[in-house]
Amino acid sequence: MMLLNALNYSLQSWFLGYWSSQYDSQPASSVSVSWFLSVYAGLLLSSMSIYSFAFTLWTFGSIRASQIIHRSFINSIMTSTFRWLDTTPTSRIIIRATADIRSIDDSLAFGIWRLIEASVTMFVNLGSIMIFAPLFLLPGVTIAMLAVSFGQMYLSAQLPLRRLMSINKAPILGNFAAAVAGLVSIRAFGAEDMFLKESRMRIDAWLRPGLPSFNVNRWIGIRVDALAGIFTAALGAYLVYGDNGTSAANTGFSMTMAVGFTSLTLIWIRIYNATELEANSLERVRHYLVIEHEDEAHSECVVPPAYWPASGALQVKGLCARYSKDGPEVLHDLTFFVRSGEHIGIVGRTGSGKSSLTLALLRAIPTSGQVLYDGISTEKLNLDVLRSNITISPQVPELLSGTLRSNLDPFSEHDDSRLNDALRSAGLFALQSQGNQLHTQDTKLGLDSEIRGGGSSNLSVGQRQIIALARAIVRENKLIIFDEATSSIDHETDSKIQDTLRHELGDDVTLITVAHRLGTVMDYDRIMVLDEGRIIEFDSPKRLLEKEGGVFRGLVDESADRAKLYAMVN
Numbered sequence: 001m002m003l004l005n006a007l008n009y010s011l012q013s014w015f016l017g018y019w020s021s022q023y024d025s026q027p028a029s030s031v032s033v034s035w036f037l038s039v040y041a042g043l044l045l046s047s048m049s050i051y052s053f054a055f056t057l058w059t060f061g062s063i064r065a066s067q068i069i070h071r072s073f074i075n076s077i078m079t080s081t082f083r084w085l086d087t088t089p090t091s092r093i094i095i096r097a098t099a100d101i102r103s104i105d106d107s108l109a110f111g112i113w114r115l116i117e118a119s120v121t122m123f124v125n126l127g128s129i130m131i132f133a134p135l136f137l138l139p140g141v142t143i144a145m146l147a148v149s150f151g152q153m154y155l156s157a158q159l160p161l162r163r164l165m166s167i168n169k170a171p172i173l174g175n176f177a178a179a180v181a182g183l184v185s186i187r188a189f190g191a192e193d194m195f196l197k198e199s200r201m202r203i204d205a206w207l208r209p210g211l212p213s214f215n216v217n218r219w220i221g222i223r224v225d226a227l228a229g230i231f232t233a234a235l236g237a238y239l240v241y242g243d244n245g246t247s248a249a250n251t252g253f254s255m256t257m258a259v260g261f262t263s264l265t266l267i268w269i270r271i272y273n274a275t276e277l278e279a280n281s282l283e284r285v286r287h288y289l290v291i292e293h294e295d296e297a298h299s300e301c302v303v304p305p306a307y308w309p310a311s312g313a314l315q316v317k318g319l320c321a322r323y324s325k326d327g328p329e330v331l332h333d334l335t336f337f338v339r340s341g342e343h344i345g346i347v348g349r350t351g352s353g354k355s356s357l358t359l360a361l362l363r364a365i366p367t368s369g370q371v372l373y374d375g376i377s378t379e380k381l382n383l384d385v386l387r388s389n390i391t392i393s394p395q396v397p398e399l400l401s402g403t404l405r406s407n408l409d410p411f412s413e414h415d416d417s418r419l420n421d422a423l424r425s426a427g428l429f430a431l432q433s434q435g436n437q438l439h440t441q442d443t444k445l446g447l448d449s450e451i452r453g454g455g456s457s458n459l460s461v462g463q464r465q466i467i468a469l470a471r472a473i474v475r476e477n478k479l480i481i482f483d484e485a486t487s488s489i490d491h492e493t494d495s496k497i498q499d500t501l502r503h504e505l506g507d508d509v510t511l512i513t514v515a516h517r518l519g520t521v522m523d524y525d526r527i528m529v530l531d532e533g534r535i536i537e538f539d540s541p542k543r544l545l546e547k548e549g550g551v552f553r554g555l556v557d558e559s560a561d562r563a564k565l566y567a568m569v570n
């Protein structure tokens with residue numbers, strides 16, 4: 001359609017010349033103005049229709065393409081491994097999802113349109129010149145080749161400059177985001193100047209390639225304009241003074257085409273350059289499509305029966321885990337069995353693999369060995385199914401910005417009374433009625449309370465843990481993994497949470513608690529002691545305390561609450 005349109009445009013110019021030449025050969029009164037005007041209007045109308053139709057088609061096509069690219073990009077990020085998310089700066093993902101996606105949506109799609117349009121028009125213009133001045137094929141091609149070689153030099157300088165500008169943008173945002181997140185610490189330590197200086201340095205690095213980029217533009221502008229001037233002047237001289245019998249109308253037509261051709265040369269190089277730069281965005285987004293993904297994140301694999309899981313029994317055989325496929329093993333050959341409804345405490349020194357074990361059960365890190373949850377091997381289970389049937393509450397639970405209701409029940413599956421029951425069971429109302437408002441700015445937390453900044457802006461860690469606990473109760477999963485928060489949670493809240501865990505969970509709900517305070521798990525059914533990724537003890541607290549030289553007994557003996565801990569067991 002663009003070719004048709006360019007031909008039509010060329011025909012219009014020629015037709016005007018043809019019309020005017022009629023007055024040379026016949027009296028003005030015998031030239032039918034209305035006929036010429038109608039034909040010319042017809043040409044204009046068809047040109048407008050073709051262009052509009054083509055542009056509409058292009059616009060809808062590019063929107064569709066953008067949607068597909070955006071969807072693939074978001075899917076890819078959402079199904080990437082935890083490891084990839086850990087090691088990729090968030091600011092980089094944000095730049096991809098905003099600036100790069102915007103380029104693809106807008107500038108790239110439009111750039112490709114303009115590039116095709118300019119290329120086709122130049123091709124038709126040159127072809128039109130050749131009809132009346134075939135001799136000019138050679139100089140035309142020579143000039144085009146010269147312009148292309150200038151263009152290549154220009155691009156090899158301009159592309160890295162623009163790329164530098166684009167690469168240097170993410171660090172500015174990264175520094176800014178870090179500064180905003182750490183504002184309190186920056187002020188407390190009087191480090192404003194340091195951050196300001198760093199920020200200015202990063203802004204300078206971003207802007208520095210700007211001037212050379214502008215100069216490189218001038219460089220190509222002068223050269224291509226000079227070439228265009230030489231070509232048009234030579235063609236004009238040839239048509240006017242050369243002995244070639246071309247009529248005035250056709251000379252005018254050729255000159256119009258020549259001016260069109262040469263003025264497009266520089267524009268073409270600029271569009272090409274801009275489009276290639278925008279295409280970098282596509283390239284960058286494409287890189288994020290081929291990142292590490294979680295195994296069978298999308299596949300249907302094994303679909304368990306509807307009643308599954310009917311119990312919280314967990315059988316683990318030879319479980320090994322590592323954080324990346326080629327990284328060192330952090331869990332070695334763990335084998336154990338947990339009966340449905342048992343409460344298991346996991347203890348061990350820092351770095352012993354407690355959190356890694358919880359991640360391995362959710363298949364959040366690469367594992368080998370077998371984990372049977374209510375008799376079904378989780379290895380081949382669809383990840384969504386597996387994870388929606390296990391509740392994990394990390395040390396600092398993640399909440400979503402929105403209402404408390406949307407956090408407890410993101411898919412609106414339960415009514416308010418159920419949600420309020422869960423909050424009551426989790427101990428929130430009891431705490432509040434004791435006048436313990438913790439750090440909330442609202443008077444009391446309820447289902448409609450606003451959670452800001454993922455909870456970090458207006459909730460204490462204790463409150464977030466209670467909400468996470470209520471969420472676990474709402475989900476009614478048979479396996480709950482609870483990573484106990486350490487010093488950030490007060491004793492009163494902690495004992496409330498432990499109380500709930502003891503009494504509110506059903507008899508068939510298995511609870512695995514990663515304990516940092518031994519007191520938390522002293523009345524649990526069994527304690528697993530981990531050391532360097534291996535189980536070294538796994539028994540009831542009573543028996544572990546009786547074991548001479550036992551590691552758990554050693555931990556209890558080292559503790560300041562020793563007497564209290566012994567009393568709890570006895």
Ligand SMILES: Nc1ncnc2c1ncn2[C@@H]1O[C@H](COP(=O)(O)OP(=O)(O)OP(=O)(O)O)[C@@H](O)[C@H]1O
Pocket residue numbers: 086323330348349350351352353354355356357
């Ligand atoms: N994101 C990670 N990438 C690579 N290795 C990790 C990562 N997180 C933990 N590890 C390694 O895994 C091993 C076990 O760590 P893990 O976090 O499971 O210990 P932990 O017992 O939970 O410690 P803590 O009590 O401090 O939370 C450690 O050797 C640690 O270096």
